[in-house]
Amino acid sequence: MQEIKCPKCGEVFQIDEAGYAEIVKQVRTREFNDELQRQKSAMDSEKKMAVELAVSKANSEKDNQIAALKNQLEVRNNELNNMKDKSAAELKIALSQKEQEITQLRSAIEANKSKTELEVRTALQEKESQIQDLQSKLKIEQSEAQLRENALKDQYTAQLKAKDETIAFYKDFKAKESTKQIGEDLEQFCLAEFNKNRAIGFQNAYFEKDNEVSKSSGSKGDFIFRDFSGEGEDKIEFISIMFEMKNQADETATKHKNEDFFKELDKDRTEKKCEYAVLVSMLEEDNDYYNTGIVDVSYKYPKMYVIRPQFFIQIITILRNAALNSLEYKREIAQIKNQNIDITNFESDLNLFKDKFLNNVDLAMRQHSSAIEEIDKAIKTLQKIKDLFEKSDNNLRLANNKLEDLTIKKLTRNNPTMKKKFEEL
Template identity: 50%
Template sequence: EIKCPNCGEVFTVNESQYSELLSQVRTAEFDKEIHARIEQELALAEQKSQNVQQALLSQKEQEISNLQSQIAQFETQQELAKKEAEQAASLQLQEKDKELQQLESQLTTLRLEHENQLQKTLSALEKERDEVKNQLVLQEKEAALAQTSLKERYEVELRQKDETIEFYKDFKAKQSTKMIGESLEQHCEYEFNKNRMAMFPRAEFGKDNDARTGSKGDYIYREVDENGVEILSIMFEMKNEGDETATKKKNEHFFKELDKDRREKGCEYAILVTLLEADSELYNSGIVDVSYTYEKMYVIRPQFFLPMITLLRNAALNSLQYKQELALVREQNIDITHFEEDLDAFKVAFAKNYQSASTNFGKAIEEIDKAIRRMEEIKKFLTTSENQLRLANNKLDDVSVKKLTRKNPTMKAKFEALKEK
């Protein structure tokens, strides 16, 4: 009888059934035991494998740890060596930097000194250049003004000459010899009266009607200042002839008579206004001074009538002060001998001043030449200094670590070792 463990029912089996059941139970238990054993063996094998692996892993980790410690130790040694090399290189570089800084400081000092010297020299040169330039500008302006004034004056004179030529071209063919002479006098009188108030407000200009000495000139010009001191006096003679006149006279035929009239009438100058010798280059060239024969005598063409009076008047105005002083001296009855001595002293002083001015002018020219030579020498010095600075700058640019360690094998080896690492 077999009782069911689940439901508790009891049933009966024969021997064969029991054997079969027993074999089934044994087989199942055996399989179960086998499986359990296999699982145990597998668990043991797995545990052993894990233990072996764990041991191997521990061993490898130990080896790795040892290697890491060796590597760390090596890196530490390498870092120490590197730091030592860097410190040594840094010390040498600092020393070289100090040397370079000293050199740069010396170069900067030299450069500043050169620049200051150059600046001072350039300032002096610029000042001299500006002064010379200003003098040149003033001279150019004065020359331009003088040229403009001269050009305007000659243009006026040329217009007057052209007008006079045209005037006489119209009159020569129509008038007789006497009428031509009278027309020249009228022309001069008209020109003077036209400009009297503007140019000669205090002057007298009129015909010479005093024939008590046996002769007389054509016109007399006189001008005095407010004190009655004579500024200028001129005896004029006007001469002309027509183209058809048979007898051609020359200007020199009238010099003696004109000089006589000047002296008898107490005039300072004598002027012959003439159209004679129309083809003469001498008289057509301008104002002709014949004082080598007769004192203070000039020969002019009609177009120079007013300019000649103006020139003599300006010269007389410059000497008016001396005439006034002379008149004052005469009024005070001062001995003429003292006056002549004073005049001689004035001439000597004037000559001395002139000589001094001439000498100073020559010295000024020499100083200008010296300044030019000095500027050329300074330019040469500046060029040499610039070359020296350029060479020093090239040497500074050529400084490198390689060249600094060229004669230092220890530093060279350390730098090469660092480069290889």
């Protein structure tokens, strides 16, 4: 129960919870509505005042802006009027200056007119002399070009004639030979060409048929060329060439190409440890690429060339001369190899001595270990014997002590008969 005191009469009375909550609710709702109404009235009045203030402020700003714009417009008009007056005066001054400049230029042109005509005449004369010089030079160059053209024509005519003669020679050469003889005679031709020049520049050279069939590939080349520098211990091989000769008759049904033999030739060169590989070929006789002479095919197989038979001696000479330039390096390499061989032999002998010495040391160590084991066994046996002797000495000592401790009295202590006998004695 709640007690409530009346504010007017001062009487105190009690009311339950529900009635008290209802009274509180009524009072709170009335006060809330009154406060809400007061705040609404205040907001309306403030809003009205703010609107009036904003309207008056906007009107005053608008009037100020209009006045400022009018002032700016008057200033602009004044400036334009001033500029018009000023521009007219400046324009008159500029026109007078331009007229003076035009007058001066006209007088300068008249003064320089005579001088310009003289310079033009001089320049024209110089140009004409230069043109004449160029024309004379052109005639000289044309004559020189004609001479060079004629020389080139004569050179190409001679080369073409030589080529035609070579082709005719080989066609006649093929026509006279059988299919087997063609290949064999090409080898004989190369061998004869080499023997003609052997005494001139290949005194130390080796050039023989390759008769050894390779075990791995089952093939062999035709000829091997090797050349050496020096003799005896100083003899050094500085170049080696594997030669393969290929030819075929014109009426052969299956026409081979030079490329068909590159792989086998490279394999034979590698098996026989030759530095270069050369295919002497009469195949593809109409192929201008191979008819140029010496063809380098190193882009497919290293240090490989294809030649026509007439360039046989030339390719040997070119490769041999190129190898001679590196002969000194090969001598140094051979010397280093020999030194390495000597060092290797020394190291081999040293390693052999070390192996034998280590074997003897190992054998001695094993024997030493066996001897130590035997000594250990002997020590153990002697230790056992020593222990037995010590036990024997101990037993003898005990026996001696027992013997020394033995008396007649002890012997006859429990034997009256023996005691009586000893006493009688």
